[in-house]
Amino acid sequence: MENMLVTRFGHAAVLVETEDARVLLDPGVFSVDEVFELERLDAIVVTHQHPDHLDRSRADALLARNRGALLLADPQTVEQLGAPWRAHRDGDRATFGSTTIAAVGELHAEIAPQLPRVSNVGVLVRSETGPTIFHPGDSYATVPADVDVLALPLSAPWAKVSETIAFAQQVAPAIAFPIHDRTISDAAYDIYWNHVANFGGVADLRRLGQTEATQV
Structure with a gap:
């Protein structure tokens, strides 16, 4: 099943490389500078409008380096950004050869009852000959079937550890790796990671x- 290369670029930013496409997900303010220097991207996908998933101050340089890339985002983000961004709604698909980008979900998880919930559209990257990778953005609400690799949000203002564990169990991937973890101090990281490792039910957890990159 090893047909994709997955590279983290800080917090929620993930580059997925298949035989046919280079797909970048959620380059936000907590992402390392290197992600905004990437070239030859076929698609840039943003799950929602929050700055830790899209750094608008650094995104212009990234877009300038990748003028031919397909730009996909949730509907509310596209309303703010305008063209050439294209709205990506639950059920939508984009195809690059044998690679498919599929949109799943609609809403960001609740942070506090007083705050309006923005749109959040998770992403499935599928390959006909390889695995299916799921990046949920900021929500545990949608659990797609047949996910091989899960980008697991490890800590957030909208989540607690028991929900993170339950989400990992429900998705039941063969492989999982952490995202959304720049909100955790180095001293406390093991607390979150060990709970997922001990109770999440994922056989192949890659920290x-x-x-860091990994072949899946």
Whole structure:
């Protein structure tokens, strides 16, 4: 099943490389500078409008380096950004050869009852000959079938550890790696990671660092 290369670029930013496409997900303010220097991207996908998933101050340089890339985002983000961004709604698909980008979900998880919930559209990257990778953005609400690799949000203002564990169990991937973890101090990281490792039910957990790659 080893047909994709997955590289983390800090917090929620993930580059997925298949035989046919280079797909970048959620380059936000907690992402390392290197992600905004990437070239030859076929698609840039943003799950929602929050700055830790899209750094608008650094995104212009990234877009300038990748003028031919397909730009996909949730509907509310596209309303703010305008063209050439294209709205990506639950059920939508984009195809690059044998690679498909599919949109799943609609809403960001609740942070506090007083705050309006923005749109959040998770992403499935599928390959006909390889695995299916799921990046949920900021929500545990949608659990797609047949996910091989899960980018698991490890900590957030909208989540607690029991929900993170339950989400990992429900998705039941063969492989999982952490995202959304720059909100955790180095001293406390093991607390979150060990709970997922002990109770999440994922056999192959890969504790990828902020600029680390893995073959899946």
